[in-house]
Amino acid sequence: MGILEKMSLAGKKGFVTGAARGIGKCTATAFAEAGADVAIVDIDFETAEKTAAEIAEKTGRKVIALKCDVTDEAQVQSTVDTVVKELGGLNFCHANAGVCINAAAEEMTYAQWKKNLSVNLDSVFLTDTIAGKYMLSHGGGSIINTASMSAHIVNVPQPQCAYNASKAGVIQLTKSLAVEWAKRNVRVNSISPGYIGTDLTLSSEFLKPLIEKWNALSPIGRLGKPEELAAACVYLASDASSFTTGADFCMDGAFTCF
Ligand code: NAD
Numbered sequence: 001m002g003i004l005e006k007m008s009l010a011g012k013k014g015f016v017t018g019a020a021r022g023i024g025k026c027t028a029t030a031f032a033e034a035g036a037d038v039a040i041v042d043i044d045f046e047t048a049e050k051t052a053a054e055i056a057e058k059t060g061r062k063v064i065a066l067k068c069d070v071t072d073e074a075q076v077q078s079t080v081d082t083v084v085k086e087l088g089g090l091n092f093c094h095a096n097a098g099v100c101i102n103a104a105a106e107e108m109t110y111a112q113w114k115k116n117l118s119v120n121l122d123s124v125f126l127t128d129t130i131a132g133k134y135m136l137s138h139g140g141g142s143i144i145n146t147a148s149m150s151a152h153i154v155n156v157p158q159p160q161c162a163y164n165a166s167k168a169g170v171i172q173l174t175k176s177l178a179v180e181w182a183k184r185n186v187r188v189n190s191i192s193p194g195y196i197g198t199d200l201t202l203s204s205e206f207l208k209p210l211i212e213k214w215n216a217l218s219p220i221g222r223l224g225k226p227e228e229l230a231a232a233c234v235y236l237a238s239d240a241s242s243f244t245t246g247a248d249f250c251m252d253g254a255f256t257c258f
Contacts, residue, residue, distance in 0.1 A: 003240060006240040007235060008034060008238065009237060012037075012238075013036060013038075013084075013087035013089045013091055014031055014039070014091055014092035014237060015041050015079065015080075016031070016041060016094040017093075017095050017096050017097040017123070017127055019038075019041055019096065020047035020048040020051050021051065022199055023096060024042075024096040024097070025051050025226070026229065028040055029058065029230070032056075032059040032061040033058075034234045034238070035061070036091075037062040038062075039052075039063075039064050039065070039083045039087065040055070040064070040066070041097075042065075042066075042068070042097070048065040048066070049065040062087065064086055070095075070097045070123035071123050076126045076130050080130050090131060090134050090135065091141050092142040093128075093131045093141075093143055093144070094145075094237075095123065097119065097123060098119060098148075099115070099119045099120065100116070100160060100163045101116045102159060102204075102207070116162035120163065120166035120167065120170065124173060127143075128143050128145065128188065129177075132188075140184070141185075141187075143177070144190070144191065145170050146170070146193070147168075147190040147191065148170075148193060149192050149193065149255055149256050151164070151167035151248075153256050157210065158206070158210055174189065174190040178245040178246030182246070187242075188245060189236050189241075189244060190248045190249070191232060191233065191248070191249045191251060192248050192250045192252065193229055193251050194224055194250075194256070195223050195252075196223060196225065196226055196228075218252075218253050218254075218255050219254035219255065219258075220253025221253075222253070224252070232249050232251060
């Protein structure tokens with residue numbers, strides 16, 4: 001089998017959380033372009049439905065929208081059950097939903113801390129273990145988690161200790177699951193994007209004025225585009241990455257190199 005055939009997702013089924021927009025929308029589009037049927041999973045159902053219709057139209061694949069708050073165990077279980085029923089199986093998933101709360105540590109409330117940890121880390125535990133349980137008993141699968149370069153460095157000048165801690169947790173959770181499941185054909189990897197131009201950054205009145213400062217600190221000198229992350233995710237979801245598990249793919253224009 002040639003390399004392009006190995007990277008094809010034809011016949012595979014998967015879902016992406018936080019896929020109504022931004023990075024998740026881009027990876028879901030790429031999965032469908034590579035031949036997979038995909039579920040767009042998001043708390044924002046209205047946008048998820050529009051995104052699903054757009055991707056289905058563009059790719060001709062089966063693309064469904066599912067409403068799910070990824071911090072709710074019952075909703076994640078029901079999402080996985082519905083994906084299996086509606087798409088006919090589950091070969092890969094991308095646990096990508098996340099939020100960023102910017103507050104100085106001494107002013108951050110415990111509620112803000114818990115919200116950031118819950119959406120960014122607890123949800124990855126729920127998504128990975130519930131999807132993983134299905135994959136372990138159905139021949140295997142591939143799980144991709146969205147971490148961040150904030151797992152590796154402390155961003156400046158904006159304070160975001162809970163976000164940074166949550167993303168570092170995502171990488172160590174990824175590695176732990178990869179080790180536990182390596183011999184059972186379920187692979188778990190993460191991506192660590194640098195600053196990417198999405199609503200999370202571009203629509204935040206607090207973050208928008210910082211973009212020039214970030215670009216000045218960045219070797220590549222610009223924000224990444226969400227579509228610049230997609231090919232690596234297709235690779236990780238595909239059989240071409242069969243020896244890759246427990247890895248973290250830093251895609252940050254060399255931001256974390258010094
Ligand atoms: P975004 O805000 O554009 O999209 C996030 C999506 O997640 C939204 O559609 C939102 O509705 C959904 N979501 C939020 N909470 C949810 C919940 N509880 N349940 C289900 N869905 C929920 O953000 P983005 O920039 O596309 O970020 C996606 C991921 O990438 C996040 O995990 C983020 O931390 C990470 N990341 C982003 C950047 C960046 O610079 N944009 C950099 C590194 C990592």
